[in-house]
Amino acid sequence: MKPPQFDYHAPGSIEEAVTLLGSYGGDAKVLAGGQSLIPVLNFRLARPGVLIDINRIGALSFIREADGGVAIGATTRQRMIEGSDIVGRRAPLLADATRLIGHLPIRTRGTIGGSLSHADPAAEDPAVVTALDATMVALSKRGERRVPASGFFRSLLTTALEPDELLVRIEFPPTPAGTGTAFVEISRRHGDFALAGVAAQVTLAGDRASEVRLAACGAGPGPIRLAAAEKIVRDGGASAASIEAAAAAAAAGVEPTSDVHASAAYRRDLVRAMTRRALERAVARAAGGTR
């Protein structure tokens, strides 16, 4: 199928894009990598009158160290993120997750900002920003607005972005020393969206797990922070028993639904298994200093 008719703008600056968004509001859609938006248009699931193509705005594509963490521009391609030395050092969980997104051609076009704005519940990037408490920075004619990940994902394919807001960058906090990360997921075929997946980041201080961050994808209408499971490992340490208890708590804390790909019960069980695997891998990496 072909998309419905639309007017097309390709602004050269952030200011121009924000002005266009402000004047068209809800009738406009931002076009980033097009890996989600173009299929949506072709299936006529959305009929925006205007597309605002932000691919020519160089200032939206960057990866830089910031305040001990990393700031990433919204149109930075997933392929750039996956191979970035800065991301590997400053936000290793994001690097782990990005390698699992679709296929190479998808990651070569797809952007981090597009993935977060699209908010597919099975997508990896939303789970990562949720686990890490990253901040989404949106810009409109009213100015800049900082939205924590905990308030960004509202429901299925819906975020806190207003129709006239452009997501301009994502800020990730520092990763403490002694940290290990892992993103583990199951999909039916290589490159498919995950049936369910879990992002884990564990910081060890001696025998203790001083910081534990966990989030699931594919297990509800959006990414889910697995707070009860985090607490079990923080309080009880990273023993096998503690990890098993955390995995059970994670499974109890998600809200999967059944669809043609998998039943809710199977997805819940996947979350249990993925949490265990992700924690084991993150703890081993934290202990061994390996990636």
Ligand SMILES: Cc1cc2nc3c(=O)[nH]c(=O)nc-3n(C[C@H](O)[C@H](O)[C@H](O)COP(=O)(O)OP(=O)(O)OC[C@H]3O[C@@H](n4cnc5c(N)ncnc54)[C@H](O)[C@@H]3O)c2cc1C
């Ligand atoms: C075959 C296939 C397999 C895939 N597999 C996976 C997978 O396993 N995991 C996964 O996570 N994703 C997967 N994807 C999706 C892919 O990662 C997309 O790139 C991503 O979801 C959207 O990014 P994009 O840059 O292409 O955004 P677009 O498609 O251009 O836009 C997506 C939405 O976000 C909005 N938007 C984009 N940028 C901004 C911005 N800066 N500010 C405000 N709104 C914005 C658009 O208006 C649109 O509504 C797959 C896609 C395909 C086609």
